[in-house]
Amino acid sequence: MxxxxxxxxxxxxxxxxxxxxxxxxxxxxxxxxxxxxxxxxxxxxxxxxxxxxxxxxxxxxxxxxxxxxxxxxxxxxxxxxxxxxxxxxxxxxxxxxxxxxxxxxSVGVNIMFRMSEKLAQIMNAFPQYDVTLEEVHHTQKKDAPSGTAITIAEGIVKNLDRKRKWVNETTTVADELEVLAVRRSVVPGIHTVTYESEDDLITLTHSAKNRxxxxxxxxxxxxxxxxxxxxxxxxxxxxx
Ligand SMILES: NC(=O)c1ccc[n+]([C@@H]2O[C@H](COP(=O)([O-])OP(=O)(O)OC[C@H]3O[C@@H](n4cnc5c(N)ncnc54)[C@H](O)[C@@H]3O)[C@@H](O)[C@H]2O)c1
Missing domain, CATH: 3.40.50.720 (NAD(P)-binding Rossmann-like Domain)
Structure with a gap:
């Protein structure tokens, strides 16, 4: 080629x-x-x-x-x-x-995209959990949130009925999905979806080891x- x-x-x-x-x-x-x-x-x-x-x-x-x-x-x-x-x-x-x-x-991230969509569908039946998304990247990254985080966020909004849109800031509005971007030294990319109830946390994380x-x-x-x-x-x- x-x-x-x-x-x-x-x-x-x-x-x-x-x-x-x-x-x-x-x-x-x-x-x-x-x-x-x-x-x-x-x-x-x-x-x-x-x-x-x-x-x-x-x-x-x-x-x-x-x-x-x-x-x-x-x-x-x-x-x-x-x-x-x-x-x-x-x-x-x-x-x-x-x-x-x-x-x-990354193949692994694309598997996580699918898992996150499925998890969002399951969580429709469990309103006691709220969901947030965090991404961590190296400090030279120009855009925030990452394109990967946006894809995960869109997948959640599409599949979880109680979220209407994602926002790139902390929020207490019930139908907004909080997406936070953290920038730290040399991290190639970590994405974490967290569902939290009063009693526990469920997390789905992909962490890239290299490029x-x-x-x-x-x-x-x-x-x-x-x-x-x-x-x-x-x-x-x-x-x-
Ligand atoms: N989709 C993915 O899987 C994935 C993975 C990693 C990075 N990215 C994205 O890819 C992009 C590049 O990432 P990076 O880490 O290699 O960035 P980088 O800053 O290391 O490299 C960017 C390169 O673009 C060059 N450049 C600037 N203007 C140009 C132009 N007009 N034409 C051609 N080249 C030009 C620069 O000289 C530099 O070599 C970013 O948008 C990043 O978010 C996507």
Missing amino acids: KTVIIGYGKMGKEIEKILLERGHEIVLIVDENNTADLNPGNLKRLGAQIAIEFSTPDTAYNNIITCLRSGVGVVCGTTGWLDKFEDVKKVCEQENGTFFYASNY KGLATGAVLAAEFICGKKGVYSMSDLLGF
């Missing part, structure tokens, strides 16, 4: 290792110092098939559109730009292109979409 890495930071460097380990070719690496290299002429000349995009909330959208308009499929992991997701879907359709998005590429699981998931997604058309997510990749 002829790949492009867009965003050569913590994730881009991990993805590079996994791509090479799995025998893929990297035809271009783009970061903030050579953004002009990401252009349709260059992508065509290099024969790029799939771009893996882990840049910044402010730059992801334009990078994705450039790739889709150039006939290059995109696996995007950048969070914090999702207000433009519908636009991306539209362009992907217009161009008969391929787009894969996940707020988290390798995330990078591997992104490369598996790139392999999955290569040769396909349309918009895909981790549910398609993992067969949920």
Whole structure:
């Protein structure tokens, strides 16, 4: 597979290792110092098939559109730009292109997404429990709450009848789900859902040990979409 890495930071460097380990070719690496290299002429000349995009909330959208308009499929992991997701879907359709998005590429986190949805359904029958969500990440993370926390929060709001929306602050409003973002030194990512009654606590926690699981998931997604058309997510990749 002829790949492009867009965003050569913590994730881009991990993805590079996994791509090479799995025998893929990297035809271009783009970061903030050579953004002009990401252009349709260059992508065509290099024969790029799939771009893996882990840049910044402010730059992801334009990078994705450039790739889709150039006939290059995109696996995007950048969070914090999702207000433009519908636009991306539209362009992907217009161009008969391929787009894969996940707020988290770790298999374990995606299992937790499903467990949290199921737990929320079960908890409809137990109103004595209130629920909160906490995420902890390294201090360089630009968006808060994390895209992963937003996915978990949306899953709870969708499945737990007594929560109407999530808020990124402490709240005592009964139908609001409290989502707190904590920033601490070098933590790759911890997400905890807590149900609390007067008598006990039930917690569901995912704690990433490193970034390798995330990078591997992104490369598996790139392999999955290569040769396909349309918009895909981790549910398609993992067969949920
Ligand atoms: N979906 C997931 O599984 C997942 C996992 C980890 C991180 N993330 C997200 O991925 C993004 C990147 O994370 P990171 O930890 O690697 O960040 P990072 O700060 O280490 O790296 C960001 C990189 O983007 C580059 N960049 C800046 N402007 C650019 C542009 N216009 N075009 C291309 N590259 C540009 C920077 O030079 C840098 O190399 C963040 O949004 C983060 O939240 C998602």
